[in-house]
Amino acid sequence: MESEGAESSVPAPVEVFSSIRERTIAENSMVVLLQGLQGEVTTVDLRNESTARGRVISVDAFMNIRLADVLYRDRRDQLTRLQDLFVTGRNVRYVHIPDHVDIMKTIQNQLSKIHRVRNFASEGGGRKEFPKKTK
Amino acid sequence: MVLLKNLQPPTEGIRHEQAETTAVMDGQRLGCGTLYVAETRLLWFDGSGLGFSLEYPTIGLHAISRDVSTYPQEHLYVMVNGKLSDENEAEMAEKAADDEDEDGSDDGEDDDQGTITEIRFVPSDKASLESMFSAMCECQALHPDPEDDDSDNDFEGEEYDVEEAEAEHGHSDIPSFYTCDEGLSALTQEGQATLERLEGMLAQSVAQQYHMAGVRTEETKADFEDGMEVDAAAMEAGQFEDADVEHW
Numbered sequence: 001m002e003s004e005g006a007e008s009s010v011p012a013p014v015e016v017f018s019s020i021r022e023r024t025i026a027e028n029s030m031v032v033l034l035q036g037l038q039g040e041v042t043t044v045d046l047r048n049e050s051t052a053r054g055r056v057i058s059v060d061a062f063m064n065i066r067l068a069d070v071l072y073r074d075r076r077d078q079l080t081r082l083q084d085l086f087v088t089g090r091n092v093r094y095v096h097i098p099d100h101v102d103i104m105k106t107i108q109n110q111l112s113k114i115h116r117v118r119n120f121a122s123e124g125g126g127r128k129e130f131p132k133k134t135k
Numbered sequence: 136m137v138l139l140k141n142l143q144p145p146t147e148g149i150r151h152e153q154a155e156t157t158a159v160m161d162g163q164r165l166g167c168g169t170l171y172v173a174e175t176r177l178l179w180f181d182g183s184g185l186g187f188s189l190e191y192p193t194i195g196l197h198a199i200s201r202d203v204s205t206y207p208q209e210h211l212y213v214m215v216n217g218k219l220s221d222e223n224e225a226e227m228a229e230k231a232a233d234d235e236d237e238d239g240s241d242d243g244e245d246d247d248q249g250t251i252t253e254i255r256f257v258p259s260d261k262a263s264l265e266s267m268f269s270a271m272c273e274c275q276a277l278h279p280d281p282e283d284d285d286s287d288n289d290f291e292g293e294e295y296d297v298e299e300a301e302a303e304h305g306h307s308d309i310p311s312f313y314t315c316d317e318g319l320s321a322l323t324q325e326g327q328a329t330l331e332r333l334e335g336m337l338a339q340s341v342a343q344q345y346h347m348a349g350v351r352t353e354e355t356k357a358d359f360e361d362g363m364e365v366d367a368a369a370m371e372a373g374q375f376e377d378a379d380v381e382h383w
Contacts, residue, residue: 048195048251062279066272070198081202082212086272090280091195
């Protein structure tokens with residue numbers, strides 16, 4: 001898997017479009033919505049019945065989620081504070097969308113970001129990626 | 136009781152190495168050693184070469200814990216799906232699934248059972264926790280879940296084939312390059328005329344190559360209407376004699 005982008009080790013919101021494949025996956029699934037939650041504080045329910053509430057740093061196309069300043073509640077209801085948390089997409093059951101988030105707008109913003117990345121270089125004669133039109 | 140096995144340190148793809156790191160597995164202190172965050176797997180072993188390795192797909196989450204009220208030392212917390220067996224850790228997930236699931240079906244069942252192994256890596260250098268964490272994030276991203284049955288991630292057929300897409304789009308404002316045969320038929324009448332004129336110019340300039348480097352300075356033809364001007368006055372005979380005329 002080619003990955004051009006780099007993840008910053010500083011806990012600040014980062015764009016995680018690191019490969020064409022990831023952009024394709026993201027654009028064609030609801031993960032774009034989660035990617036639009038960067039900077040928001042939300043709760044992630046894990047598949048092992050634990051929950052993690054924190055600020056979304058990044059979400060990649062495979063739904064791996066990085067959170068900061070996390071309150072982690074395990075299955076036994078024990079609370080732990082965690083500075084940084086990375087949960088693999090496979091272990092995510094739910095991601096709570098904060099009430100104030102406009103879902104459609106978030107999705108549209110994320111898609112336009114993807115299209116901007118895709119078209120950015122084309123004006124300068126760079127790489128062109130086009131969605132396949134399924135009519 | 137976890138049996139540690141003899142392991143070799145990884146030789147390449149090490150994103151982070153942290154010495155003087157204590158490993159604690161499900162509350163049991165295994166000793167002080169070195170943690171290797173390698174692209175292929177996570178390894179830890181003590182000074183005498185005994186240790187364990189973890190496959191990234193089996194790691195459910197990892198985190199930096201600085202909350203000393205929950206655990207007295209700042210550490211890197213790693214939650215592994217399933218139990219580490221005495222056997223090869225790479226087969227750990229399958230083995231755990233066999234043990235717990237009567238159906239013997241996929242790891243999804245095992246996850247729902249919720250059996251996990253909690254590992255804490257306690258480095259002596261607490262400032263290194265961010266680097267350890269970031270290195271693990273990067274390596275995890277290298278191992279996307281292959282058996283993701285929730286989402287339809289089979290986008291192989293829909294990935295962006297530029298040529299294919301251009302053929303479908305047919306937008307005139309998107310520049311594209313034609314091969315000679317295709318291109319000739321795609322020319323308009325005007326385009327055809329321009330092509331002939333340019334080819335004519337090239338043919339003419341070959342004859343003059345010993346005087347000027349392909350630039351016409353004799354009578355300007357009346358049909359050069361495309362605004363191309365040759366400033367004949369500025370040209371001296373032999374000005375370009377030393378130029379390399381083989382320019383096409």
